[in-house]
Amino acid sequence: MADTATAQEFDILVLGGGSGGYAAALRAVQLGFSVGLIEKGKLGGTCLHNGCIPTKALLHSAEVADSARSAEKYGVKATFESIDLNAVNAYKDGIVAGKFKGLQGLIKAKGITVIEGAGKLTGENTVEVNGTTYTGKNIVLATGSYSRSLPGLDIGGKVITSDHALTMETIPSSAIVLGGGVIGCEFASVWKSFGVDVTIIEGLPSLVPNEDASIVKNFERAFKKRGIKFNTGTFFDKVEQNDDGVKVTLVDGKTFEADLMLVAVGRGPVTDGLGYDEAGITLDRGFVITNERLHTGVGNIYAVGDIVPGLQLAHRGYQQGIFAAEEIAGLKPVVVEDVNIPKVTYSEPEIASVGLTEKAAREKLGDDKVETQEYNLAGNGKSSILGTGGIVKLVREKDGPVVGVHMIGTRMGEQIGEAQLIVNWEAYPEDVAQLVHAHPTQNESLGEAHLALAGKPLHG
Template sequence: MSGLDDTFDVDLIVLGGGSGGYAAALRAAELGMRVAVIEKDKLGGTCLHRGCIPTKALLQTADVVETVRESACFGVQASLDHIDTGAVATYRDGVVNALFRGLSGLVAGRGIELITGTGRLVSPTAVAVTLPDGTQRTVSGAHIVVATGSVPRHIPGISADGQRIVTSDEALTLDAIPRSAIVLGGGAIGCEFATVWHSFGAQVAIVEALPHLVPLEDQAASAALEKAFARQGISLRLGAKVTAATPSAEGVTVTLDDGSTLAADLVLVAIGRAPVTDGIGLDSVGLETDRGYLKVDERCRTSVPTIFAVGDVIPTLQLAHVGFAEGIMVAETLAGLDPAPIDYLGVPRVTYSHPEVASVGMTSAVATERGYEVQDAVYDLAGNGKARILGSTGIVKVVSAKGGPVLGVHMVGKRVGELISEAQLIVNWDARPDEVAQHIHAHPTLSEAVGEAHLALAGKPLHSHS
């Protein structure tokens, strides 16, 4: 941005205070812009209040439950009396509220005006806001960032009632643990809730229309997660489509496309999230969309030059850290800093199930489709000392171009999400397997598994078979 324009109320209006929106606001304010954020709910959006943070808090509780259940394996005799759902909710909400207070302080500390209300685009440089008391206010800005987020998708013909058939929003605030649950969707959201409920003692079945769980991951990772879930007793119906879900006083009956049925106390619809773009005034300013998503260029600029869009409203990875990166990039673009466009293939992905699934870069299938002559190596965590200590099973798979760089790293196991940063550096810096194999990893650590996989791919396996 070449200079401040006093003909506008602010330099940047951010419509939506979720991950992408507040990242854009914070960075823009840091760069000297006058910023207003319009948010109808709470700063932090889905990730902080209904997604990333509260679900991971529940997964931590689930991990503690499993640790107690398995304590005898480690020589400790402990018993699990019961799960206090009220105390679990208090813990979960405490984590969320502490982060919310911190974020609110950051926004206030940088002089950003927070406007509570529902915003609607009325021109390429103005947003009309309906305030909580019903009054209207119009805010003008030299630029606008649309960051209105997403909501859970629904299956046609299956209506979530918030009681027997729920989305992830309602699932987070259940006041009781279901005795049995059917999860429709085997992606990250479905696998994480399946983990929580299974750990809490529920009988869980996952129904996934595609042939594998976490279908965007490498097939080796999907197979490892499926094996782990089956071993735990989580039932899987893969390659099966749901045709109906019928609630009753006793529970819900789900009908599949082969005519078979499943019954449970509760059904979770977890088939992904849809962008919130209806009702925000897109038509009034001529913004182009595709399947509900706003069309943007590599700098997140929409078809209207003064308007940008970030996060779940554009067809990129629906991940909080992607929203952060997009928001920062937009703010720096407006400030004239010429930031590099985001390489979405180099973005790390983590599913926080038990075991976790973490990956970055191309799968073997994608690399082959793109014309690479692929070499890969799979290291079994059975050979890793720290994994044995933790009682973890899983794999690390490295995909590389023959004679060239590492194209992708795919991991399944306890705490592998903490290893993804090293894998991200390897992939994004185009390191070759033999270069990574030279790096010495501390022993005993899970990170050794990354090194071992690269040693194997470099032709000198240590604790793995050639």
């Protein structure tokens, strides 16, 4: 991290150096503002050090392990021996260290003043750090989130969060994952590839409950095929642990036992004790309430990222950080609704989606105003080469634009860029159908789906 600041007055003070905070800082200096960036930990925040980057490194190690196991299927004679977790961690930590060093260099090169320490909002234009008061004509709150637990469920011993799961030194023989959302399913996927007997417990009726029903159906089928067990529709009651492991009891009396339990029930906002209440900022269950332009309603104070209700995604934080800086500069940036922000679950298989699900579209537009189209990856050459199944599902307003794209399959997250453009630019299937998609790529599946929805399926 850069040297502690000597200047105490800035055009913009950013409280938090994670995805949203450092994006706001970088865009602000581009726009000619002086910026103070306050961070008590490491620049990059959860995403770089305890979230996106290290978890995806683990997922890549898991993919390599699965490839080694199935090598003979592709005509390669190889023997899978074991997972060397120390080496996996060294690989993961090396990726994080490299990105951290690069970010530190970038922040320093751009002339952003880094203020080390825990900041507390003390007024409409002031933040106190280690006894020193810093002033900002504008303030951007970007204090991020933490791994939540449930009432009565204490973290410790054999009950861990994703933070602990990233630093494990041994691989358990069995694990229970409490929570079937993105984080829970990603760790379940990694651990299964590492040879762990995994069971997911999800209180809602399905895994990844925020995804389109067709995607959920395919995802659960794929997890069952992989041998990942899950129990949905019944909530957690209690957990007991001893030297041998954990015993989890659900409200219906059903019990599960394993070496450890990962609690993956979502993330809470880091706002407690930071002076937000005292400054008059409205909080709801700890989240900072803003208007659509990310203003808190107090002075020149904005909020971005995980502390703002909605999707808790690094790229949403980036976008909001850039938005806040441009809003302060008077550039009137375009508001991007959460529904039009892409989402990816980086498990095996991957889920990638943007826009309205079929259910949400029917609720918003009416049953008779929605058309859907599913394209099976069995018809895609590159998917067959990779040995993956799955679908691309399109949701369209009848005689109108595509309002949702939902995909599942190995590496399908790489297709979300075009899908985001389609939805955000309100493209019609007929518009996309005339675009040329390189062959053979999985990207062709998007083209084929739009051809079919436009009434001219190529292979259907």
